[in-house]
């Protein structure tokens with residue numbers, strides 16, 4: 001699924017065509033709770049615009065947390081190939097959309113991921129799908145970064161893995177707790193990227209990050 005379609009899905013512009021993915025019981029239970037929330041915050045549930053909101057939010061929430069049902073290592077294993085290539089493989093600018101587990105508000109940005117193969121490579125799109133599988137859960141950016149690293153390390157057993165995520169957190173921006181629009185950067189490395197400063201610097205240079 002391409003990013004554009006995903007954004008449309010998030011905006012509801014595709015009309016949630018993949019209805020079969022929504023558990024009816026979950027939709028109903030979540031919907032009831034969202035109805036309560038709307039009442040508690042003082043909304044008028046009979047307003048036209050709100051009639052279907054509880055059900056829509058219930059489906060949106062299921063979509064945004066559908067990573068719980070996915071085993072990310074299986075994504076990598078589904079396209080794992082024997083290959084002697086031993087140079088750095090980088091996937092830059094993977095779009096990340098997640099929900100912070102403290103406020104259940106979005107954080108979003110980009111992930112840059114590299115690994116140095118040790119006999120096996122994987123499909124490049126699989127790296128993005130692993131990122132998505134972990135992002136579609138309640139998260140903190142630090143754990144998301146480490147989970148992606150560990151999944152690639154433990155599944156492909158490469159010579160090293162590097163993950164950098166740069167993201168904006170709506171709980172900071174909307175609530176004005178800290179400087180607006182500030183970007184949080186997290187990183188996690190294994191193997192060559194930890195042991196060899198030049199490899200790490202090459203990666204950081206190639207992704208164009210301001211990370212020192």
Ligand SMILES: [Zn+2]
Pocket residue numbers: 100101102103104105169171172
């Ligand atoms: Zn938060």
